[in-house]
Amino acid sequence: MANIYAVILAAGQGTRMKSKLYKVLHPVCGKPMVQHVVDNIHSLDVERIVTIVGHGAEMVKEQLGDKSEYALQAEQLGTAHAVQQAESALGNEEGTTLVICGDTPLIRPETMQALLAHHNEQNAKATILTAVAENPTGYGRIIRDEAGQVAQIVEQKDANDAQKLVTEINTGTYCFDNKALFETLKLVGNDNAQGEYYLPDVIEILQKQGEVVTAYVTPDFNETLGVNDRVALAEAETLMQARIQETHMRNGVTILAPHSTSISADAVIGRDTVLKPGVVIEGHTTIGEDCIIGPNSHITNSTIGNATAIKNSVVTDSTVGDETAVGPFAHLRPQSDLGNNVKIGNFVEVKKSVLQEGAKVSHLSYIGDAKVGKDVNIGCGSITVNYDGKNKFETVIEDDAFIGCNSNLVAPVTVGKGAFVAAGSTVTKDVPADALAIARARQENKLDYVNKLK
Numbered sequence: 090m091a092n093i094y095a096v097i098l099a100a101g102q103g104t105r106m107k108s109k110l111y112k113v114l115h116p117v118c119g120k121p122m123v124q125h126v127v128d129n130i131h132s133l134d135v136e137r138i139v140t141i142v143g144h145g146a147e148m149v150k151e152q153l154g155d156k157s158e159y160a161l162q163a164e165q166l167g168t169a170h171a172v173q174q175a176e177s178a179l180g181n182e183e184g185t186t187l188v189i190c191g192d193t194p195l196i197r198p199e200t201m202q203a204l205l206a207h208h209n210e211q212n213a214k215a216t217i218l219t220a221v222a223e224n225p226t227g228y229g230r231i232i233r234d235e236a237g238q239v240a241q242i243v244e245q246k247d248a249n250d251a252q253k254l255v256t257e258i259n260t261g262t263y264c265f266d267n268k269a270l271f272e273t274l275k276l277v278g279n280d281n282a283q284g285e286y287y288l289p290d291v292i293e294i295l296q297k298q299g300e301v302v303t304a305y306v307t308p309d310f311n312e313t314l315g316v317n318d319r320v321a322l323a324e325a326e327t328l329m330q331a332r333i334q335e336t337h338m339r340n341g342v343t344i345l346a347p348h349s350t351s352i353s354a355d356a357v358i359g360r361d362t363v364l365k366p367g368v369v370i371e372g373h374t375t376i377g378e379d380c381i382i383g384p385n386s387h388i389t390n391s392t393i394g395n396a397t398a399i400k401n402s403v404v405t406d407s408t409v410g411d412e413t414a415v416g417p418f419a420h421l422r423p424q425s426d427l428g429n430n431v432k433i434g435n436f437v438e439v440k441k442s443v444l445q446e447g448a449k450v451s452h453l454s455y456i457g458d459a460k461v462g463k464d465v466n467i468g469c470g471s472i473t474v475n476y477d478g479k480n481k482f483e484t485v486i487e488d489d490a491f492i493g494c495n496s497n498l499v500a501p502v503t504v505g506k507g508a509f510v511a512a513g514s515t516v517t518k519d520v521p522a523d524a525l526a527i528a529r530a531r532q533e534n535k536l537d538y539v540n541k542l543k
């Protein structure tokens with residue numbers, strides 16, 4: 090195949106979204122639409138990608154980084170005008186240029202590949218990716234001549250009644266002979282219902298010039314959904330979610346209740362892991378093999394080892410080892426780092442703390458800014474007192490220490506290796522290794538006192 094270039098249209102505000110966020114940055118399954126498009130194109134063998142930016146240019150560039158080059162469309166005069174902005178970057182290249190909208194996140198790389206192959210086979214100057222829609226409202230319609238050849242594309246707002254009945258739509262993805270594209274763009278006018286320079290007009294111009302213009306009809310309309318408003322955004326989310334889940338299931342992940350499960354586009358999940366109902370996995374999360382997640386767990390940007398169980402819990406920006414149990418009703422806040430065989434039980438909150446292999450915090454505790462050694466046992470209701478209202482301080486609990494129930498460890502403080510803190514203690518001084526610390530009032534029994542009170 091000839092050299093392939095790609096132009097992504099992403100300069101529009103997206104008025105119909107009624108949003109402060111620029112349209113192409115709205116996430117679908119946790120990933121901005123335009124990022125889906127760029128990632129998909131990256132999986133093809135393309136020489137260069139140019140993204141047309143305008144509204145929110147800086148934010149779009151920040152999102153895509155060096156995965157694309159950029160051309161600015163300062164004023165949004167239409168899709169043809171948008172592509173024209175790539176001329177200084179691509180105008181002199183020889184090859185095939187794929188043009189795709191930043192608001193069609195579901196088009197698969199395989200479909201783009203099929204479009205390119207069709208374009209090559211037909212030796213065409215332009216090939217449109219089309220689909221047949223049950224309800225074509227809003228899309229440009231593909232108008233064919235008696236011989237069945239593509240003659241033009243008519244936008245919804247410019248279509249007459251007969252044209253509106255056509256169900257074959259323009260998906261907004263095309264490939265062009267690069268030189269022919271930039272030559273023809275110069276001839277596109279804006280005499281239409283929206284007063285815009287329409288990219289689809291290139292098709293009619295080339296056709297009238299006697300060039301070969303073809304369409305590749307993709308069988309799956311769902312893949313070509315253009316997201317113009319929040320209703321379509323929800324549809325895209327549902328379709329993409331189903332696709333993500335299918336991929337995980339085919340890779341050996343059990344998902345008990347697909348409709349109540351949400352998995353981000355960037356998540357990685359190992360074989361034989363079971364997702365129970367109500368699981369939400371967000372961001373760049375990696376989960377190992379043989380885990381049981383849920384019911385009702387919410388895991389964000391975290392790494393979970395193998396054979397670990399996370400029940401009814403929230404885990405954010407954290408790392409959890411192998412064969413570890415979290416929950417039910419635990420909260421791992423950012424920078425929690427749990428080793429293997431750790432147990433975090435119900436109503437336990439952990440923040441910015443390391444818990445080494447075999448450590449147990451089974452009930453009702455707060456562990457913040459702490460280093461907890463191997464096989465430490467922290468009794469029910471214990472708290473690392475890490476905050477004096479101004480600053481945070483660290484608690485260190487060395488290997489094999491035992492913290493009795495309902496203890497306060499007032500940081501900065503260290504409990505030495507193998508030490509024992511008696512239940513109910515408020516520890517304000519370091520405890521040496523192997524020592525017993527008792528820091529509570531002594532019990533006094535006043536005999537018969539209750540009778541005196543009566």
Ligand code: UD1
Nearest residue numbers: 098099100101165166167168171191228229259260261315
């Ligand atoms: C467009 C097509 C329509 C097709 C549909 C598929 C045109 C005129 N119409 O309509 O035939 O059926 O996509 O989804 O092309 N953009 C710019 N600069 C502009 C205008 C738009 O960068 O000046 C970008 C937008 O950010 C968007 C894309 O181009 O990502 C498409 O624009 P949009 O306004 O959504 O076009 P549609 O009305 O959906």
Ligand code: CA
Nearest residue numbers: 192315316317
């Ligand atoms: Ca659109």
